[in-house]
Amino acid sequence: MLDKKKQELIFKAYKKKKKINLIITSVVFATAFFALWYSNNKELFSNETLRSIIPYGICIIAIGGLVASYFNWRCPVCKQSLGRITAMNQNVCRRCGTKLQ
Numbered sequence: 001m002l003d004k005k006k007q008e009l010i011f012k013a014y015k016k017k018k019k020i021n022l023i024i025t026s027v028v029f030a031t032a033f034f035a036l037w038y039s040n041n042k043e044l045f046s047n048e049t050l051r052s053i054i055p056y057g058i059c060i061i062a063i064g065g066l067v068a069s070y071f072n073w074r075c076p077v078c079k080q081s082l083g084r085i086t087a088m089n090q091n092v093c094r095r096c097g098t099k100l101q
Contacts (some may be wrong), residue, residue, distance in 0.1 A: 012074035028065040
């Protein structure tokens with residue numbers, strides 16, 4: 001059984017990881033929204049250089065977000081993946097059984 005201080009540190013670490021994942025998810029969705037808007041408003045981006053750079057930037061942000069989320073969404077104790085990001089309200093780690101919130 002974990003002592004109260006260590007359990008509080010685990011709760012804080014999980015809460016921080018959850019917050020980071022929410023930020024990452026928001027950035028990726030905002031980027032996807034921008035990509036959709038960009039694809040429908042090409043007349044606003046008349047500069048050919050800018051039009052060729054934006055899709056690369058969108059891809060880099062999306063892939064970077066996925067990679068950052070993959071490395072962030074891990075159990076604070078056993079460091080194993082917490083599973084799908086959509087299951088962000090887990091009470092316990094499914095690998096080691098540590099209480100997360």
